[in-house]
Amino acid sequence: MSELTLTVMRLGFLAVLWLFVIVAVQVIRSDLFGTRVTQRGARREAARPQQAARQQQQSAPPQQRGQQGGGRQRRNAPSKLVVSEGTLTGTTVALQGQTITLGRAHDSTIVLDDDYASSRHARIYPDRDGQWIVEDLGSTNGTYLDRSRLTTPTPIPLGAPIRIGKTVIELRK
Amino acid sequence: MSSTTNTSTHHTSTIGAIGAPSRRNTELALLVFAVVIPVFAYANVGLAINDQVPAGLLGYGLGLGLLAGVAHLAVRKFAPYADPLLLPLATLLNGLGLVVIWRLDQSKLLQSLPNFAPAAPRQLLYTALGIAMFAAVLFFLKDHRVLQRYTYISMFGALVLLMLPLVPGLGANIYGAKIWINIPGLGSLQPGEFAKIVLAVFFAGYLMVKRDALALASRRFMGLYLPRGRDLGPILVVWAISILILVFETDLGTSLLFFGMFVIMLYVATERTSWIVFGLLMSAVGAVGVASFEPHVKSRVDSWLDPMREFTLSRQGVAGHSEQLQQALWAFGSGGTLGTGWGQGHSDLIRFAANSDFILATFGEELGLAGIMAILLIYGLIVERGVRTALAARDPFGKLLAVGLSGAFALQVFVVAGGVMGLIPLTGMTMPFVAYGGSSVLANWALIGILIRISDTARRPAPAPASNPDAEMTQVVRP
Numbered sequence A: 001m002s003e004l005t006l007t008v009m010r011l012g013f014l015a016v017l018w019l020f021v022i023v024a025v026q027v028i029r030s031d032l033f034g035t036r037v038t039q040r041g042a043r044r045e046a047a048r049p050q051q052a053a054r055q056q057q058q059s060a061p062p063q064q065r066g067q068q069g070g071g072r073q074r075r076n077a078p079s080k081l082v083v084s085e086g087t088l089t090g091t092t093v094a095l096q097g098q099t100i101t102l103g104r105a106h107d108s109t110i111v112l113d114d115d116y117a118s119s120r121h122a123r124i125y126p127d128r129d130g131q132w133i134v135e136d137l138g139s140t141n142g143t144y145l146d147r148s149r150l151t152t153p154t155p156i157p158l159g160a161p162i163r164i165g166k167t168v169i170e171l172r173k
Numbered sequence B: 001m002s003s004t005t006n007t008s009t010h011h012t013s014t015i016g017a018i019g020a021p022s023r024r025n026t027e028l029a030l031l032v033f034a035v036v037i038p039v040f041a042y043a044n045v046g047l048a049i050n051d052q053v054p055a056g057l058l059g060y061g062l063g064l065g066l067l068a069g070v071a072h073l074a075v076r077k078f079a080p081y082a083d084p085l086l087l088p089l090a091t092l093l094n095g096l097g098l099v100v101i102w103r104l105d106q107s108k109l110l111q112s113l114p115n116f117a118p119a120a121p122r123q124l125l126y127t128a129l130g131i132a133m134f135a136a137v138l139f140f141l142k143d144h145r146v147l148q149r150y151t152y153i154s155m156f157g158a159l160v161l162l163m164l165p166l167v168p169g170l171g172a173n174i175y176g177a178k179i180w181i182n183i184p185g186l187g188s189l190q191p192g193e194f195a196k197i198v199l200a201v202f203f204a205g206y207l208m209v210k211r212d213a214l215a216l217a218s219r220r221f222m223g224l225y226l227p228r229g230r231d232l233g234p235i236l237v238v239w240a241i242s243i244l245i246l247v248f249e250t251d252l253g254t255s256l257l258f259f260g261m262f263v264i265m266l267y268v269a270t271e272r273t274s275w276i277v278f279g280l281l282m283s284a285v286g287a288v289g290v291a292s293f294e295p296h297v298k299s300r301v302d303s304w305l306d307p308m309r310e311f312t313l314s315r316q317g318v319a320g321h322s323e324q325l326q327q328a329l330w331a332f333g334s335g336g337t338l339g340t341g342w343g344q345g346h347s348d349l350i351r352f353a354a355n356s357d358f359i360l361a362t363f364g365e366e367l368g369l370a371g372i373m374a375i376l377l378i379y380g381l382i383v384e385r386g387v388r389t390a391l392a393a394r395d396p397f398g399k400l401l402a403v404g405l406s407g408a409f410a411l412q413v414f415v416v417a418g419g420v421m422g423l424i425p426l427t428g429m430t431m432p433f434v435a436y437g438g439s440s441v442l443a444n445w446a447l448i449g450i451l452i453r454i455s456d457t458a459r460r461p462a463p464a465p466a467s468n469p470d471a472e473m474t475q476v477v478r479p
Helices: A002-028 A044-060 A061-070 B024-050 B057-078 B086-105 B120-140 B143-166 B191-216 B229-249 B252-270 B273-293 B294-304 B307-313 B322-337 B357-393 B396-420 B437-458 B469-472
Strands: A035-037 A080-085 A093-094 A100-103 A120-127 A131-135 A163-166 A167-172 B011-016 B171-174 B177-183 B187-189 B218-221 B224-227
Touching: A002 B011, A002 B024, A002 B357, A120 A163, B011 B143, B024 B057, B024 B086, B057 B086, B057 B120, B086 B120, B086 B357, B086 B437, B120 B437, B143 B171, B143 B177, B143 B229, B143 B307, B143 B396, B143 B437, B177 B191, B191 B252, B191 B437, B229 B252, B229 B273, B252 B273, B252 B396, B273 B294, B294 B307, B307 B322, B322 B357, B357 B396, B357 B437, B396 B437
Parallel strands: none
Antiparallel strands: A035 B011, A080 A093, A080 A167, A100 A120, A120 A131, A163 A167, B171 B177, B177 B187, B218 B224
């Protein structure tokens, strides 16, 4: 076997070996899974489930529609909850009449990564009239609406900061 | 969950979940690639040594392809959502190992050694057994959490496996290390390789229960968290056992592997850096202590500190010295950046154990730095996939087990590669998948099988949540 052929095979083998490594790394790159982050500009798709949810609500039993639909027609009703400070800054949750739980527990709607938060810290829910209420769930370090520590379920004014540890959330239109 | 996405205030973003796709076809494509590369290497060795394509090429290629196919079908059937990379990476390493073992079989020098027997056919048999083991793990282990039930049985099992070589009549002292047992009619077995997996099961089960006590009940002293005495107990026991292995079996590698694996899992379970500091201190004290009075270990350390002196003594015919390490270093050196090419090196000068403990030297000489880096990267990718599996696993036991197994795998690669390259004292361990040896191949295929099982559980898409009946059924009745 000539020297040239062997050299070509030697370099060729190294190239193929590295090609395999590179392909494997490419597979890792395309193998991402876990959480998806959607930027606000591309919210069309996110809006669609919201409509679907609304249609579902209309077909829901009449009593429930009366309970939840009432708030929707109010003027100045908030449509989303926005995290404005803390590690989750920028996260929004659409308000669709569901209860939002906050805390370190993994099944919370907003999972707080904060040493000052309890595992089930607070919840935010609409009352019969569609007014959004924040309630402290017996947390250790308390939930603050503006400057005052919550003791009872309290209605949330639009744009008022709710502070839990280092996280601040507010309701927006 | 720190899902910080965008810290600027005027951008908002929402967070949803992406399910992992199945990726079985990707795995198949990579697997074909991973079979073609060793076949290419095999043809290359034949052309370089005998000027002709080796006669066994078709059989060899078909054999490897068949085994890979069986493994792939087993994954497709029993673990359809498993990680797509683990199987092809392991197959490639196993295939390349077979090529190097076959290449060393062709060496005239090794053929002239007294007890020479072609190793490649037997390694192919071991590989077949390994794949069977892999398929069996996938078939019988439907859920890795079952292993959690056997936490303490695993501890006893691992201890028994480790003690077996010390049993008179069963154990065999081969070349200074008592790590083999003889099974009449079947040959010898290295129980330590299997003990690695069994011990990882014990550590994972034990730490899952005890991690809070280990992490939280501690005093702060000079920036380190000192655990309470009673929590320190188990780590001291494991340390003592690993030292005992070292003393009685004179097996530095296994001892380092077990202790290192325990420290890694302890660190992952508790998030306390102080465990790593303790672990390093304790293993350093243990190693220095044993090395100073155990002659076998001491000679390994001397040989590591001055391989050239060892070489000279060996050439002068002084008993108890070996030129292997120096020959391995020369093999790496003569390989240079791009290597000498398949079949054109002289790594057979290592003579004994050239195809097991020192197999990396042949890779280093014939593929050069470029090749050895690729090989080490492939090992690194296997470890990375193991750790990724641990990250994705939802249950703490699976997390710890995956970390323990991939940590043990990484440590073994480090200990062997470091030993052969002269970074640390040489130990009698085998490079996973590439080195000649049935126990090692079998145990490592079982290890990959368990990792694939955990990754299948971790990546399996969650079933659609059952609609919460409370949301619609419960209504407040007001008077």
